[in-house]
Amino acid sequence: MTDSLSGISLPVPEGWYGEELQVGAALTSKESYDCPGDASKTCVKGGAYSAPAVVLGTRxxxxxxxxxxxxxxxxxxxxxxxxxxxxxxxxxxxxxxxxVAGQKGYLVRWRAVTQEGSDGFVQSLAFPSPSRPDQIVVVRFGVDTDQRQTVLDEITEGIEVAEGGRGSGQDV
Incomplete structure (x- = not known):
């Protein structure tokens, strides 16, 4: 799945789907259930999305x-x-x-313990955009603890520079 704004592509794990967003890309598990705290809402087993840190308001x-x-x-x-x-x-x-994608990045992973329902593995991954090195990209992950924690590593290790993601856009 391509995040053209950040110049990266994210791998789509088996059992997940992807979509490009206005400011990033999203990966979502196909498996869903009624949220334990509010059954009128739908929760998914896992998700990840990319966006520039400035869009998220992360300093x-x-x-x-x-x-x-x-x-x-x-x-x-x-x-x-x-x-x-x-x-x-x-x-x-x-x-x-x-x-990540040839850039020096950093990740923080937590196990979040919730009041109701599944606990979750959450990970914040940050690295400079391969196409705009002055812009830091954040990939936020959230995966229920009954899922493979390795899916976080699989996505992290599979992030690549998007085809045509480098350069000024001036060469034709």
Missing amino acids: GGTAEEVAKADIAANAEESYGGEAYGRITSHDVLASKAVT
């Missing part, structure tokens, strides 16, 4: 600063609120430097 000058600043908002968006009740606690599973 920081480096990939590490952005990933660390974004994780709490990501956890709240993915597993807080009416869908699962509040997040009662979290465990930090990873906080490390990674290379």
Whole structure:
């Protein structure tokens, strides 16, 4: 799935689908269920989406600063609120430097413990855009804990520079 704004493509795991957004791209698990905190809403087993940090309102000058600043908002968006009740606690599973699409990035992964229903693995991944190095891209992940945690690694490791994602757009 291509995020042309950020100049990257994300792999679509088996059992998921993807769509390009106005400011990014989204991956969503095909498996859904009634949200435990509000059965009138539908929750999915997992999702991920990319967007520039500035669009998300996440501050920081480096990939590490952005990933660390974004994780709490990501956890709240993915597993807080009416869908699962509040997040009662979290465990930090990873906080490390990674290379994504040839860029030096950083990821923070939590296990978010919810008040109702499934707990979740949440991950904030930040790295400079391959097509706009001054712009930091954030990929937010949220996956129910009954799913394979390795899907987070599979997506992270599969992010590539989008075809035609480099250059000024002037060469024809």
